[in-house]
Amino acid sequence: NAGVTQTPKFRVLKTGQSMTLLCAQDMNHEYMYWYRQDPGMGLRLIHYSVGEGTTAKGEVPDGYNVSRLKKQNFLLGLESAAPSQTSVYFCASSYRDGITDTQYFGPGTRLTVL
Amino acid sequence: AQSVTQLDSHVSVSEGTPVLLRCNYSSSYSPSLFWYVQHPNKGLQLLLKYTSAATLVKGINGFEAEFKKSETSFHLTKPSAHMSDAAEYFCVVSDLMNRDDKIIFGKGTRLHILP
Numbered sequence: 001n002a003g004v005t006q007t008p009k010f011r012v013l014k015t016g017q018s019m020t021l022l023c024a025q026d027m028n029h030e031y032m033y034w035y036r037q038d039p040g041m042g043l044r045l046i047h048y049s050v051g052e053g054t055t056a057k058g059e060v061p062d063g064y065n066v067s068r069l070k071k072q073n074f075l076l077g078l079e080s081a082a083p084s085q086t087s088v089y090f091c092a093s094s095y096r097d098g099i100t101d102t103q104y105f106g107p108g109t110r111l112t113v114l
Numbered sequence: 115a116q117s118v119t120q121l122d123s124h125v126s127v128s129e130g131t132p133v134l135l136r137c138n139y140s141s142s143y144s145p146s147l148f149w150y151v152q153h154p155n156k157g158l159q160l161l162l163k164y165t166s167a168a169t170l171v172k173g174i175n176g177f178e179a180e181f182k183k184s185e186t187s188f189h190l191t192k193p194s195a196h197m198s199d200a201a202e203y204f205c206v207v208s209d210l211m212n213r214d215d216k217i218i219f220g221k222g223t224r225l226h227i228l229p
Contacts, residue, residue, distance in 0.1 A: 004157075035219075040123070040221060040222075041221060042204060042219040042220055042221040042222050043158075043204070043219040044219075045217070090157060090158065092158075100146040100163065100165040100208065101146070101208050101217060102148070102160065102163060103158075103160075103217070104160070105150075105157040105158040105159070106157050107156060107157040108155075108156075108157050
């Protein structure tokens with residue numbers, strides 16, 4: 001049981017390049033999330049998914065796209081990377097039991113855009 | 115609308131002394147509240163959560179938090195700090211009964227342990 005895994009762990013891009021971050025979970029969770037973490041800002045939600053085939057915008061969605069073709073995978077894409085997207089990206093998955101939503105996080109991807 | 119405020123961005127305590135990390139929240143309904151810990155270069159790990167059961171919640175590694183509705187607080191405490199507690203801590207509020215249905219993270223408190 002690996003929990004939530006993220007690929008890659010580190011990446012350096014040049015401005016304008018594209019890339020895809022992969023998140024995988026083996027807990028059969030319906031909900032999956034992508035966050036970015038910047039110093040002094042806490043975690044900010046980029047996009048999320050409430051089930052296979054669904055996606056929704058979070059707090060800071062501009063410049064990112066996502067897809068959830070399989071329940072266990074949630075992909076985050078950057079079509080044209082910008083230096084402002086230099087950040088640490090965390091994926092999370094969760095289950096909801098009617099009154100609460102407990103999130104489980106991956107180890108993060110550190111992205112630098114030059 | 116929901117919000118969460120972590121009152122200190124940095125807290126320093128000596129090893130063996132008590133830890134207090136403060137969190138205040140705002141929510142229209144009955145929220146769920148969480149504390150997560152993040153060690154350097156790691157992901158976030160759930161410490162504990164409150165979901166309208168007992169107001170005093172015990173978590174891992176000797177941490178606990180008390181939900182005080184009258185004070186809208188959910189402070190994290192530990193009786194005796196250990197060097198391994200040095201990390202960043204996030205308070206999180208979630209209100210699934212609210213139409214906004216959001217999960218809000220505080221900006222974090224970095225805990226420093228002095229030898």
